[in-house]
Amino acid sequence: MSEKENYLTIKNAGKHEIIIKRSKFIASLARTSSVEAANEFIAQTKKKYRDATHNTFAYTIGKNDDQVKASDNGEPSGTAGVPELKVLQLMKLKNVTVVVTRYFGGIKLGAGGLIRAYSNSVTQAVENIGVVKRVLQQELNFHVAYNRFDKINHYLKENKIFINNTNYGIDIKISVFIDEDKQESFKKKLINLLAGKVDFTKGEERYNEIPVADHNYHEK
Template identity: 30%
Template sequence: MDYKTVYQSGSAEVVEKRSRFIADVFPVSSEEEVLDCLEHVKGQYRDARHHCWACVIGAEGVLERLSDDGEPGGTAGKPILEVIRGQALRDVLIVVTRYFGGTLLGTGGLVRAYTAAAREGLAHSIIITKIHGAKLKIAIEYTELGKLQHFFAERGLASVGIEYTEQVEMEVMVPLKEADGVAAEIIEETNGKSDIRKDGEYWYAQTGTKIKIFGQVVQK
């Protein structure tokens, strides 16, 4: 299952009737990481009264947590969580710190402010799609290299490694569901002059021609 997540943390601030709402966004993969991030934020804004937050952890969104941290029930944590849900994000924590500006906002005003802050925090973060993929190791003759590079370009695939020995040995990440089809196409493109094997399953993301591998998928 592919999923969207935060690759690079972001921070943003919105002001509502002189109250400041500062959103900090973090990639997280466990409740322990959530607690560490919360301690970091509370240490950074020691004089703030409220540090409201929400998180979704797990590729399938199996764990959701939230806190209003002293704000009226349902006015902070839930709006933040709804922003995360609305963008279908996983493995993400958003903490919104509030500095009171002297004017009561009411429940509707708080919901709008916390929602706006969470959205701005995400707008200042880098979001990627993590793909459940297979790493293909390919060995070809030098005469087939041009064909294979052209095939990769047409399919929008990027090599994650290449070695020049007696043959050209390449590694490429492809979505798991497409791995068998891509392997068959490579064999056809090279007229059978290629040796292909699957070398594990990984979470990865692709931006343009760049590939970032995050780790091997643990089989259950």
């Protein structure tokens, strides 16, 4: 995966709690773009829940899972951190750290039960927080005459093109963000709509975030 490819990540930092056979599992998640940021989040969460039985964690950094790590923090080997990491990878999430805190409730779950508990804790937390697709887009600026604005505005809204800004002067200056790989087709469409009377200038290039409406991540 190149540095300019689009990717999925969590909508924002958050946490979610589940109870399984009287044990409390708290999954805390954050966006982390470096190992340092991941370690800082892990340390803060461990400090917050210092009285917990376990603070297990997993992280994946980089758009190609360049740096990953998982910790069972005292749980039987392979029953906590690795299942958590596998959930993040199955969901194709990038630059995310999760810490799953467990307060033991007195009933042992067994290896299989622990794997399911830690996996479900992460899955439910992600679904509760939400996922976004970070899409690399290019800003394009162009001018439209007032008598052609309604046609262009309708096209932009119908095709869910993000309008960054609209300035009204002698004519109307419109700023939109277009996916990197859709610039040329967009330009051709607008040239057709405006009968060839349009010039484009490029603005900034940035990642914009588009909510992922469904949770069938393994199909993506």
